[in-house]
Amino acid sequence: MFVDSHCHLTFAPLQSQLAEIRAAMAAAGVGAALCICTTLEEFDAVHALATGHDNFWASVGVHPDNDDVSEPSLDDLLRRAALPRVVAIGETGLDYFRLAGRSHDDMAWQRERFRIHVRAAIATGKPLVIHTRSASADTLAILREEGASNGVFHCFTETAEVARAALDLGFHISFSGILTFRTAADLKEVARWVPLDRCLIETDSPYLAPVPFRGKTNTPALVAHVGAMLAELKSLPVETVAAATSANFERLFGVEVLRPAGLAS
Numbered sequence: 001m002f003v004d005s006h007c008h009l010t011f012a013p014l015q016s017q018l019a020e021i022r023a024a025m026a027a028a029g030v031g032a033a034l035c036i037c038t039t040l041e042e043f044d045a046v047h048a049l050a051t052g053h054d055n056f057w058a059s060v061g062v063h064p065d066n067d068d069v070s071e072p073s074l075d076d077l078l079r080r081a082a083l084p085r086v087v088a089i090g091e092t093g094l095d096y097f098r099l100a101g102r103s104h105d106d107m108a109w110q111r112e113r114f115r116i117h118v119r120a121a122i123a124t125g126k127p128l129v130i131h132t133r134s135a136s137a138d139t140l141a142i143l144r145e146e147g148a149s150n151g152v153f154h155c156f157t158e159t160a161e162v163a164r165a166a167l168d169l170g171f172h173i174s175f176s177g178i179l180t181f182r183t184a185a186d187l188k189e190v191a192r193w194v195p196l197d198r199c200l201i202e203t204d205s206p207y208l209a210p211v212p213f214r215g216k217t218n219t220p221a222l223v224a225h226v227g228a229m230l231a232e233l234k235s236l237p238v239e240t241v242a243a244a245t246s247a248n249f250e251r252l253f254g255v256e257v258l259r260p261a262g263l264a265s
């Protein structure tokens with residue numbers, strides 16, 4: 001059994017395809033998924049997925065790329081994090097990839113928003129789902145300054161040094177369909193040595209479909225292809241990687257995935 005640790009089922013076109021998505025998950029042996037929140041406006045829809053299905057869970061957070069949405073206060077996050085089936089804070093972090101003429105100083109709002117999320121995670125004991133792009137030094141610095149030690153760097157595309165620093169802080173590393181891309185040589189090298197007990201797998205659906213579906217709409221069922229690539233890179237049986245990444249998911253987020261009939265691990 002595989003688990004998709006990061007997907008956006010409220011995004012188009014997935015939000016109108018839930019029945020097909022769930023059928024494809026069952027057929028592919030994908031037993032559960034964490035539905036990720038990116039705005040407060042979106043939270044109720046994400047949360048409804050988790051309360052409506054016993055193999056979906058939800059996060060609460062505001063994505064660093066969203067600069068035209070409600071700014072979350074600590075209390076906004078804490079109130080939603082206390083609801084049933086909300087198991088993580090995020091996705092949150094820093095993204096300096098699309099600065100669009102803005103300077104580092106101009107992004108102070110992103111750093112402040114990130115700190116609020118880190119404080120919510122520490123106050124609730126729930127893990128952080130970290131998004132970092134072109135901003136790893138500041139991301140790591142803020143985690144250190146705030147004393148964060150629990151969560152996952154999602155859709156990991158950073159260097160070996162950043163992976164080592166994240167692991168040293170106590171974080172997990174989640175690999176997406178990017179791991180299957182022919183051009184991802186450096187990332188494959190990172191995936192070979194990250195300890196299996198700190199690895200998660202994800203789709204980031206509807207984005208980043210793995211090979212051989214690259215460019216198409218991604219869905220949680222395709223996380224099996226990410227798991228297969230991770231197994232190949234680690235020279236391990238795919239069953240071993242499936243079982244380990246699922247167990248890591250359960251341990252990190254404090255949940256128990258009900259094994260579908262016929263799936264042993």
Ligand SMILES: [Zn+2]
Pocket residue numbers: 091131154155
């Ligand atoms: Zn992200």
Ligand SMILES: [Zn+2]
Pocket residue numbers: 006008036091204
């Ligand atoms: Zn995401």
